[in-house]
Amino acid sequence: xxxxxxRPRDPVVGTATPHESAVxxxxxxxxxxxxxxxxxxxxxxxxxxxxxxTHAVVTLDVAPALEVPGVVRVLTxxxxxxxxxxxxxxxxxxxxxxxxxxxxxxxxxxxxxxDAARAGAEAVQVAYEPLPSLVTIQxxxxxxxxxxxxxxxxxxxxxxxxxxxPHVFQGVSVVGGQEHFYLETHAALARIDxxxxxxxxxxxxxxxxxxxxVAHVLGLPSNRVTVECLRMGGGFGGKEMQPHGLAAVAALGxxxxxxxxxxxxxxxQDLTMTGKRHPFHATWTAGFDDDGRxxxxxxxxxxxxxxxxxxxxxxxGRALCHVDNAYWIPHFVAQGxxxxxxxxSQTAFRGFGGPQGMFVIEDILGRVAPLLGLxxxxxxERNLYVPDQTTPYGQPVRHAERLRAIWDDLRTSSDFxxxxxxxxxxxxxxxxxxxxxxITPVKFGISFTLxxxxxxxxxxxxxxxxxxxxxxxxxxxxxxxxxxxxxxxATALGVRLESVRLAPTRTDKVPNTSATAASSxxxxxxxxxxxxxxxxxxxLAAVAxxxxxxxxxxxxxxxxxxxxxxxxxxxxxxxxVVQAAYHQRVQLWASGFYRTAGLHWDTERMQxxxxxxxxxxxxxxxxxxxxxxxxxxxxRVDILHDVGDSLSPLIDLGQVEGAFVQGAGWLTLxxxxxxxxxxxxxxxxxxxxxxxxxxxxxSEMPEEFNVRLLEDAAExxxxxxxxxxxxxxxxxxxxxxxxIREAVAAFGPVGCSIxxxxxxxxxxxxxxxxxxxxxxxADGAAESGAxxxxxxxxxxxxxxxxxxxxxxxxxAVRSRFLSSES
Numbered sequence: 176x177x178x179x180x181x182r183p184r185d186p187v188v189g190t191a192t193p194h195e196s197a198v199x200x201x202x203x204x205x206x207x208x209x210x211x212x213x214x215x216x217x218x219x220x221x222x223x224x225x226x227x228x229t230h231a232v233v234t235l236d237v238a239p240a241l242e243v244p245g246v247v248r249v250l251t252x253x254x255x256x257x258x259x260x261x262x263x264x265x266x267x268x269x270x271x272x273x274x275x276x277x278x279x280x281x282x283x284x285x286x287x288x289x290d291a292a293r294a295g296a297e298a299v300q301v302a303y304e305p306l307p308s309l310v311t312i313q314x315x316x317x318x319x320x321x322x323x324x325x326x327x328x329x330x331x332x333x334x335x336x337x338x339x340x341p342h343v344f345q346g347v348s349v350v351g352g353q354e355h356f357y358l359e360t361h362a363a364l365a366r367i368d369x370x371x372x373x374x375x376x377x378x379x380x381x382x383x384x385x386x387x388x389v390a391h392v393l394g395l396p397s398n399r400v401t402v403e404c405l406r407m408g409g410g411f412g413g414k415e416m417q418p419h420g421l422a423a424v425a426a427l428g429x430x431x432x433x434x435x436x437x438x439x440x441x442x443x444q445d446l447t448m449t450g451k452r453h454p455f456h457a458t459w460t461a462g463f464d465d466d467g468r469x470x471x472x473x474x475x476x477x478x479x480x481x482x483x484x485x486x487x488x489x490x491x492g493r494a495l496c497h498v499d500n501a502y503w504i505p506h507f508v509a510q511g512x513x514x515x516x517x518x519x520s521q522t523a524f525r526g527f528g529g530p531q532g533m534f535v536i537e538d539i540l541g542r543v544a545p546l547l548g549l550x551x552x553x554x555x556e557r558n559l560y561v562p563d564q565t566t567p568y569g570q571p572v573r574h575a576e577r578l579r580a581i582w583d584d585l586r587t588s589s590d591f592x593x594x595x596x597x598x599x600x601x602x603x604x605x606x607x608x609x610x611x612x613x614i615t616p617v618k619f620g621i622s623f624t625l626x627x628x629x630x631x632x633x634x635x636x637x638x639x640x641x642x643x644x645x646x647x648x649x650x651x652x653x654x655x656x657x658x659x660x661x662x663x664x665a666t667a668l669g670v671r672l673e674s675v676r677l678a679p680t681r682t683d684k685v686p687n688t689s690a691t692a693a694s695s696x697x698x699x700x701x702x703x704x705x706x707x708x709x710x711x712x713x714x715l716a717a718v719a720x721x722x723x724x725x726x727x728x729x730x731x732x733x734x735x736x737x738x739x740x741x742x743x744x745x746x747x748x749x750x751x752v753v754q755a756a757y758h759q760r761v762q763l764w765a766s767g768f769y770r771t772a773g774l775h776w777d778t779e780r781m782q783x784x785x786x787x788x789x790x791x792x793x794x795x796x797x798x799x800x801x802x803x804x805x806x807x808x809x810x811r812v813d814i815l816h817d818v819g820d821s822l823s824p825l826i827d828l829g830q831v832e833g834a835f836v837q838g839a840g841w842l843t844l845x846x847x848x849x850x851x852x853x854x855x856x857x858x859x860x861x862x863x864x865x866x867x868x869x870x871x872x873x874s875e876m877p878e879e880f881n882v883r884l885l886e887d888a889a890e891x892x893x894x895x896x897x898x899x900x901x902x903x904x905x906x907x908x909x910x911x912x913x914x915i916r917e918a919v920a921a922f923g924p925v926g927c928s929i930x931x932x933x934x935x936x937x938x939x940x941x942x943x944x945x946x947x948x949x950x951x952x953a954d955g956a957a958e959s960g961a962x963x964x965x966x967x968x969x970x971x972x973x974x975x976x977x978x979x980x981x982x983x984x985x986x987a988v989r990s991r992f993l994s995s996e997s
Contacts, residue, residue, distance in 0.1 A: 177891055179702065179705070179893065179894055179895075180820075180890065180891045180894070180895060180896040181895075181896075182820070182895050183666065183669070183732075183733065184733065185733055185734065186666040187665040187672050188659075188663060188822045188823070188895045188897075189821060189822065189823075189824070190823070190824075191823075191824050192658060192661075192662060192672065192825060192826070193825065194653075194655050194658050194826065194829075195655075195657050195661060195677065196406065196657070206405060206406075207362070207405070207406060207407070208359070208362040208363065208376050208378045208404075208439075209359075209362040209364070209437065209439040211376055212364055212435075212437040212439075215435045216435075217434050217435065218364075218434065218435040218436070218437050219285045219286060219432060219435065219436045219437065220285070220287075220289045220291075220292045221283045221284070221285055221424055221425060221428055221436055221437065221438040222283065222284045222293050222296045223281075223283055223296060223444065223448070224280065224281045224282040224284065224301065225281070225296075226274035226276070226278060226279040226280075226301070227277070227303070228277065228303045228858075229274075229310070229517045229857055229858025229859070230274065230858070231273070231274045231304055231306055232272065232306065233271070233272060233273065233281055233302065233303055234302040235281060235299060236299070236300040237249040237299050239298040239299065240284055240295040240296070240298040242298070243286070243291060243295040244291060245286045245288055245291025245292075245294075246284060246285070246286045246291055246295035247287065247432060248284075248285045248431060248432055249285070249299065250270070250283040250424065250428055250431070251270050251282050252268070252269075254427060254431060255270065255392060256394040257391050257392050257395070258392060258394075259392070260391070260392070261388060261392070261419055261423060262416070262419070262420075262483060262484070263384070263388075263416075264485075266322075267420065267520065269420050269424065270282060273306075275483070276481065276517050276858060277517075277856075277857075277858040277859040278447035278860065279448075279482075280448060281301060282296075282299060283438075284296045285432060308517040308858050309514075309515070309517055310517060310518065310850075310851050310857065312479045315477075315479070315515060316456070316514065320514060320515045320516070321513060322483075322487070322513050322514075323480070323487055323488045323491075323512075324488065325511060325513075326491065326495060326510070326511050326781055327509065327781060328495045328508070328509045328567050328568050328781045329507065329508045329509075329567070329781075330504075330505070330506065330507045330567040330568075330569075331471070331505055331507060332506055333471040333472065333473045333506040334473070336462055336470050336505070337460055337462045337470075337471045337473060337506075340462025340471060341462075341464055341465050342463040342464070342465075342543075342546075342547060343460065343461070343462045344461050344462075344539070344543045345458075346458075346539070346542060347457065347458050347459075348456075348457045348535050348539070348933075349454075349455070349456050349932075350454065350455050350531060350534045350934075351454050351841075351845075351847055351934050352453060352521060353524055353840070353841040353845050354446060354845065354862070354868055355411045355413030355449075355452075355524060356409075356865075356868070356870055357408060357409025357411060357652075358408040359407060359408025359409060360439060360441065361417065361418055361438075361440045361449060362377070362378045362421075362438065363375060363376065363377045363424075363426075364377075364436070364437050364438075365422065365425035365426040365428070365435065365436050366434075366435035367429050367430060367433065371399070372400075372401060373400045373401070373426050373429070373430065374401050374403070375389060375422050375425065375426055376404070377403070377404055377418050378404065378407045378410075378418060379402065379414050379419070379650065380410045380414045380415045380650050380652065380690050380691045380692055381418075381688075381689070381691070381692070382402040382403070382648075382650065382680055382681070382682050382688065383402075383648070383686065383687055383689075384419060385422050386400050386401070386402045386682045388419035388422070389402070389419070389426045392426070392427060393426060393427065393430060400426070400682075401682055402422070402681070403679050403680065404679065404680045404681075405680075406650075406651045406653075406679075407651065407653065409653055410652035410691075411525045412522065412523030412527060413450065413524065414652070415486065415692050416450075416485050416486055416522055417449050417450055417485075417520075417522055421440070422438075424436075424438055425437070425438040442864060446860060446862075446863050446868070449519060449522075450485060450519045450522030451519060451847060452524035452530075452531075453478040453480065453487065453521040453524075453528065453531060454478070454479040454521075455476055455494070455531040455534070455535075456477045456479075457476050457534075457535045458474065459472065459474040459475075459535060460472070460474075461473075461543065462506075463543065467544075467547050467549045467553070467557050467558075468557055468558060469503070470505065470506060471505070471506035472498070472504050472506070472507050472508075472539075473508045474498060474508075474509050474535055475509075475510045475511075476491065476494055476498075476509065476510065476511045476512070476532070477513075478490065478491050478511070478512075478513050478521070478528075478531070479516055479521060480513040480514060480515060480520070480521055481515075481516055481521045482517060482518065482519070482520050483520040485520040485522045486527075487513045487520075487521065488513065489528070489624055490523065491511040491513055492528070492778070492781070493527050493529050493532065493620075493624055494528035494531050494532035495509045495511045495532060495568075496532065496566070496568055496620060496624070497528070497529040497530075497532035497533050497620070498532045498536055499536060499567055499618075500533040500536050500537065500617070500906075501555075501578055502540075502555070502558040502560065503558060503559070503560050504558075504567060509567070518849060523692060525901065525905050526838075526905050527693060527902065529619055529902065529906065530838070530905060533909065534909070537615060537909045537912075537913065538933070540554055540555055540558075541613075541913050541931075542930060543928065545920065545926045545927060545928050545929075546926070551916075551917070552586075552591070555614070555616065556582060559575075559578050559579055559582065560572045560618065561575055561576075561579070562575045568781055568782050569782045569784070570620075570784040570785070570786060572789065573789065574788075577817060577885070577888065578616060578793075581791055581885060582614070582793050585614065585793045585794075585795055585815045588813065588883075589614075589795040589811075589881075591612065591614060594612055594797065598611070607801070607802040608801055609799070609918040609919070609921035609922055610797060610798065610799045610800070610810070610918055610921070611798055611800070611913075611914040611915060611918030611919070612795065612796070612797045612798075612917060613795070613796060613910050613911075613913035613916070613917050614793060614794070614795040614910060615793065615794060615907070615909040615913055616792070616793045617790070617791060617792040617793065617794075617816075617903055617904075617906045618791055619694075619789060619790045619791075619906060620786030620788075620789055621693070621694050621786055621787055621789070621899045622693065622695060622698075622771055622786045622787045623689065623693045623695060624776060626776055626785070628689040628690070628693075629689070629770060629774060629787075630689065630699065630768070630769065631647070631649070631688065631699035631702065631703040631769050632647070632648050632685045632686070632687070632703050632767065632768050632769075633647040633685060633700060633703035633707045633766065633768075634684050634707065634764070634765075635664065635704065635708055635711060635764060635765055635766075635767065636764045637711055637763040637764065638763070639757050639763075640750055640753075641670070641674060641748065641749045641750025641751075641753045642675075643664060643665075643668060643674055643675040644675075644677075645660060645661070645675060645678065645704060646678045646680070646684040646685055647660055647677075647680070647685060647700040647704055648685040648688030648689070649680065649688075649696040649700040650691040651677075652691070654826075654901055655823060655826035655829070655830070656697060658826055659697050659823050659826065660677060660697075660700060660704050661676075661677060662822055662823055663705055663708075663822065663895065664704050664708050666895065667704070667705045667708035667712065668708045668749070669712070669731070669732025669734070670734075670749050671734060674735065694790075694899035694900070694902040694903065697894065697897065697899065697900075698893055698899060700769075701822070701894035701895070701897070702769030702771075702893075702894050703767040703769040704767055705767065705769075705895075706768060707766060707767025708767070710765035710767070711762075711764070712732060713727075714756065714761050714762060714763075715737070715753065715756055716728075716732075718759060719737045719752045719755075722752065723738065723739045723745060723746075725739035725744075732749070736748055737752045771787050772892065773787065774786075774787065787892070787893065788892075788898065790816075790817055790898050790899055790900070791816075792814065792817055792831075792904060793814070793815055793910075794812060794814045794907035794908070794909075794910040795813045796812045796813075796877070796910040796911045796913075797809070797914060798810060798911065798914040798915055799918065800915060800919060800940060800944070802922060804937055804941060805939070805941025805943075805944055806937045807935075809839070809875070809876070809911060810877065810878050810879065812879070812881065812882075812910075812911075813881045814835060814907055815883050815885060816882070816883075816885065816900075816904055816907070817884075817885040817888050817898060818897065818898045818899075818900045819888050819889055819890035819893060819896050819897045820889035820890070820895065820896035820897055821884055821900075822894070822895060824884060826900075827884060827900045828882055828884065830900045830901060830904065831884075831900065831904040831907075832880065832882055834900075834902070834903075834904035834905040835904050835905070835907050835908050836871050836875070837871070837905055837908075838905035838906060838911075839871060839908040840871040840875070841905075841908070842908050842933060842934055842935060843912060843915065844869045844875065844934060845868065845870065845934055846869065846934050847862055848860075848861040848862050848867075849861060912933065912935050915935050915940055916931050916935075916943075919931065919943045919947055922947040922951065923950045923951045924951045924954040927947055930943065
C-alpha cells in the first residue's frame with residue numbers, strides 16, 4: 176500500500192459514524208442558504224419575469240412594475256456592468272433578448288417583500304414575436320439542430336465485424352430525463368460589505384465557478400467576490416452549473432441597490448427554469464456469436480441538451496465512455512451528438528451521462544437475450560470483462576476479477592437460481608400477475624474526464640488547546656462528505672473525532688476548487704486534508720520526540736495522545752504537544768493539496784486513461800407486475816457494491832441505498848412531460864409539481880432490501896484505500912427495469928423479445944404487456960392451425976400493426992377484468 180492508502184492502527188476512518196449534521200437534519204435545526212435571509216437587515220427579494228412562449232424575440236416594458244408598491248428596481252440587460260452571460264460557454268445570456276424556452280427568466284424584480292416582487296413581475300409587460308420551436312429530440316434530429324462538438328469512440332473494425340457476425344440485431348433505445356427535485360430549491364443571498372467586497376451565500380456545488388461567473392457579470396476581479404456554501408438540501412448535480420446565474424442576479428441587485436438581495440426559487444420556478452438529466456435517443460446495431468458473446472456494437476447517441484450547452488459536452492463524453500458498462504466489446508464504435516431544443520438547459524445529474532450510456536447496452540442485452548435463446552443473466556455473465564482486457568477508449572480494466580467475484584457472490588447470496596425456479600412456478604399458476612428476477616452489473620469510472628479538475632485544496636488549523644478546524648474545497652449536500660473529512664483529519668492527526676470541526680466551504684479560504692461532483696469529493700478533498708494534516712503532524716512529531724526523548728520517526732499519534740513506539744514509556748496528550756509546539760514557534764496550520772496521479776485523456780481522439788479506477792457492483796431485483804394495470808412493485812433487492820476500504824461504512828450504505836432508489840425512480844417512475852402540441856402551451860413543462868411528477872416514496876421501497884459492501888477491497892493510490900460511492904450505485908437500478916422486462920415476458924410466448932419503454936412506468940409496462948399478449952395469441956393461433964390475425968406476429972410486422980393487435984388484446988383483458996369484478 177502507498178502512503179496515501181495505508182491506514183494507521185485503530186483509525187477513525189472505517190468506523191460507523193453518523194452524519195455530522197444528522198441531529199440538525201432530523202430536528203430542523205440545520206441552517207440552509209435561505210434561512211439566513213430573515214436575520215439579514217433590509218433584505219430585498221428577487222422574483223423572475225418568466226417567458227410565456229417557448230421561443231420568441233421579446234421586448235420588455237418594466238415601467239408598470241415600478242408603480243407596484245414595494246418594488247425597488249427591475250434588473251435588465253442594461254444594468255449589467257460586465258458580461259451579460261451566466262455560463263462558461265458564452266451561450267447563456269443572463270438577461271436574454273430572445274426567450275429560448277417556456278419559463279425562461281427575462282428580467283428580475285427586486286422588492287421589499289416576496290408578494291411585492293411577484294406582483295411587480297406580473298406587471299412587467301412583455302411583447303413577443305414568436306419563432307419556430309423544437310421540443311423533442313426527434314424534432315431536433317429532423318431539423319438538424321445540434322450544438323457542441325460531436326465525439327466518437329472507436330476500436331477495431333465494427334463495420335466488418337457486423338457484416339460477418341452470425342447474429343445481428345438493430346434497434347432504437349430511448350430513455351427519458353429526470354428532475355433533481357432536491358429538498359432545497361436554488362437559493363442565493365448577496366450583500367456588499369463595508370470594504371466593497373461582494374459576499375454571496377449560495378446553494379452551489381461549485382463555489383469557485385459561482386465566484387468566477389459573478390465576477391465577470393459584475394466586471395470585477397475574483398478577489399472582490401467571495402462565495403460561501405454552508406450546506407445544501409440536496410444537489411445531485413443540479414447545483415453544479417445552474418446556481419451561477421442566480422447568484423449573479425442577487426449580486427447585481429445588491430451592487431446596484433446597496434442592500435442585501437435574497438433569491439430563492441419556489442418549487443414551480445425551480446422545475447420550470449432549471450435543467451434536468453439529459454434524455455437520450457440511441458440507434459444501434461449489435462452483433463453476437465453463436466455462444467451469445469458480443470462481437471461488435473455500432474451506436475449513435477443523441478442527447479437532448481436543451482437551449483444551451485451547459486455541461487452537455489462532458490455529459491456526452493462520459494456517456495460514450497460507459498456504453499460498454501461491464502462488458503467486453505472487441506469491435507466498437509459509439510458516436511455522440513447533442514441536440515439543441517427549446518427546453519431548459521439540461522445539466523449534470525448523478526452519474527453524469529454514465530447511466531444513459533449504460534442504458535444502451537443493458538437495453539440491448541435485455542432485448543436480444545430471448546432471440547439468442549439465452550436467459551439474460553447468462554448472456555450478461557458470458558460478456559463480463561476479465562483481467563487484461565481494455566475499454567473501447569483504451570483504459571485497462573484493473574481488478575476486473577472483482578466483477579466476476581461480485582457477480583458470483585451475489586448470485587449465491589441472493590439465492591438467485593432457486594428463486595428463478597420458484598418464480599417460474601408462480602408465473603405458471605398466475606395468469607394475471609407475473610414476477611421477474613434480474614441481475615445486472617456496474618463498472619463506473621471515477622475521476623473528472625477533464626483532467627485539470629482532478630485537484631483539490633484544504634486548509635487545516637490546530638489551535639493551542641488542541642482543537643482542529645478544517646476547511647476544504649468540497650461542498651456538503653447531504654452526502655456525508657464533511658463527515659468523511661472529519662474522519663480523515665482525525666485519523667491523520669491521531670485525535671478523537673469530537674476535537675475536529677468543519678468550517679463552511681468558502682472561496683477565500685480554499686481557492687480554485689473543482690465542483691463537488693463526479694463522485695470525486697472524498698478522493699480529492701480527502702487527499703488534500705490528509706496532506707495538510709500530515710504536514711502538521713510531522714512538525715509535532717519533532718516536538719514530541721524531544722519531549723519523549725525518542726526519534727521523531729518513532730513518535731505515534733492516536734486517540735488524542737502522543738507516545739513513542741511500544742506500550743511502555745511516557746505519553747502526552749495531543750493538546751500538551753501542541754502547547755509545547757506553540758511555545759517553540761512551530762507552525763500549527765498547513766495548506767494541503769492533492770492531484771490525482773496517472774490520468775491522461777485525449778479529447779479529440781477520445782482515447783486514454785481518464786479514470787483513476789473503476790467502482791464495481793451488482794444488484795439482483797425481484798418484481799411483481801400486475802397484468803391489468805402494468806403497476807409493478809419491488810419484492811426483494813440484493814446488492815453487493817465495491818467502495819474499496821470504506822471511509823465511513825454507515826454513510827456509504829446510505830449512499831448505496833439512496834442511489835439505488837433514485838436510479839429506480841429514473842427508470843420506472845419519473846416521467847418528464849412537455850407540451851408537444853402546436854397549441855399556445857407548446858413547450859411548457861407539464862410535470863411542474865410533486866402532484867404530476869412521480870417521485871419514489873416509502874411505498875416504492877423494496878419489501879426486502881439487502882445491501883452489503885464488498886470486503887477486502889482496499890484500493891491503492893486513493894485516500895485510506897477507499898473508493899467513491901456517490902454515483903456508481905445509481906446504475907444498480909438497471910436490475911429493476913430488467914426484472915420488469917422478465918415479468919412482462921412471462922405474459923408472452925417463450926423467446927418473446929420485450930421492447931420496454933423508459934421510464935418503465937405502469938403505462939409503459941402495460942403497453943409492453945399488451946404486445947406480449949398479442950404475440951402469445953399469435954403463437955397460439957399458429958400452433959392450432961388457425962389463420963393468424965393480422966399483426967399477430969410481433970417479429971414480422973411493423974410497429975403500428977403490432978400496436979393495433981395489442982390494443983385488441985388489451986380490450987379483451989379489460990373485458991375479462993370487468994366481468995370478474997361484476
